[in-house]
Amino acid sequence: MPQTVPTAAGYSPSFDYSTFQFDLSLLPEDYSPVGDQLGLKSSQIKQEACSPRPGSPTIYQSPPYQNGDLSLSPNYSHEGSSPGYPTSPYYVPRSPQSAQFYPISPEPSAKQPVKREKSLDLLAILQESRLLAESLGYREDSTDCTVPCTPPRSEEDIYNSLDADFLPKKEDTGVQAHPLLKEILFKEEPRSVSSNGSSSSSSSSTSSSTSSSPSPSCEFESNGSALRELLFKGVTRKENLGEMPDKLSELKVERSQEELVNPLQKEEQLFKDGQKSDHQLLREVLRDTSFQRKYNLRPVDLGGVGTGYVEDMEAGECVGDLAREQLEPVLSLAIQQLQKDFDNTCVALGIHPEPRRWSAADVAAWVQWARRQLQLPLVPLESFNVDGATLAALTEEEFCQRAPQCGSMLHAQLEIWKAAVEESPRNTLAASWSPAGVVQSPSSAVASPTIGNTTTTGNLKESPCTVDFSDDEDEDCASGQGASGGSAGGGKMRNGGSHIHLWQFLKELLQSPSVHGSCIRWLDRGKGVFKIEDSVRVARLWGKRKNRPAMNYDKLSRSIRQYYKKGIMKKTERSQRLVYQFCHPYCL
DNA sequence: CACAAGGAGTCGT
């Protein structure tokens, strides 16, 4: 099994499409919510969690969701208008794999109404993925240390693959690149059609279609229904779908004007008058419905509860097979990418994928990670001095009590995390993870990052070995530590640690400043900036570890530079000799 | 001269 080190944004050469399968288990029906109060349902959170990674940070504008900016790629022009089909909730074309969970679009030949089949909230999934990626540290500000758990290579592959599959290649010129996925993930669709699938809705097309300014909420409102409830819970919760159009029109006109002025203010205004503004993260995730029409994703009536059920759909509303074929890989990519994101975050943080198995230290690590990724205000860590089981059982209100400023965000993030992890049968990391952080899988590809776990967790799980090995024995000790994951788990690394990654090895050295401080040291631990003081010696140590007597700094630095493309390291803001910088979360 | 940067081939897993 190949070594699976997350790669950086935008450089990946290839993506293995063949591995994708639509993971139905990601869309469970029996999810037991934690803190499910008004509006936000855990099942929806789960669906949202199964979402793709959004844009490459250097290419796409990611709205700073934290401050409520709803701008979603305003410069990206919409093209193509799919044949009219009902809008509103979210329809996913049926496929052999996914049919049981998707509202079935009856084939012309089979004119039987489909009743109460569970639908997949595509919009939620795709949108959530974008913000989730940001929450995972993926920002367009590529100069910052923001390449996280997410393997950017895969992300880029998604884009490349999508382009290759669905659209002619375009020049990779900033926002012009990867139009399709961008369209799916970011662009708002100004027009919408009525929910009964028979005719286009004129009410929703006027304000937004004529404006290039971002107005995702308009589109959202025009689609109404469950998402509306989700995002504006309490405001429209009692509205059923049939009542929507009028109120939506009013709201839309009023809001669209505000949006032209200041989306942020509009957002705030919408939620004032006593309306809760919690679930901010998820709300912002669920704004864009543009891809529905573009890819023949027919919304379905989610019903008054907004659970994604469809009732009595009429025959003849089938979606083209081509659209299905196109959507499937998109969703598969999205889900797989998200799963990979979480896996990699677990690796980087050195925590078990399953939150309920977290120790108090794991919880602290996760909270710190979430705070950083979500750019949350100060989180009182002492309020979260609980184990994972306790944390997972906390309701949103309890989160808010413990962290008044950002409890809701943290709670939402944890819900997403839990949904993604728990519902992923392919989560081999969770399956193979041991409490000591030792991956028991014989696969070196899994075991390798585990080394990073113990090292990256640093003070949380630091092995005595890391602070205690001498110069010439350090490789042995370090390799032993790497192999054992900092515990007595015995060597999991084959060949006496030869499988260790260079970046892991460097972090090992960096974690023993008393021993190796003379040859490599942190310049800015928080940012992951370090300096190689003695290139010859570091290269020698590395060559010793890898049993490469001919290793020198030239080769070592070449390997380090390879990490630029993989998103493990990056060039420092100001180029300095022998100074490198880990990308987040590798610097943790 | 040391180092950065990156292309390209090779090798081991």
Add this chain to the structure above:
DNA sequence: ACGACTCCTTGTG
């Protein structure tokens, strides 16, 4: 297939 190693050229300070 992938990560790492190796060799190479070019450029910079």
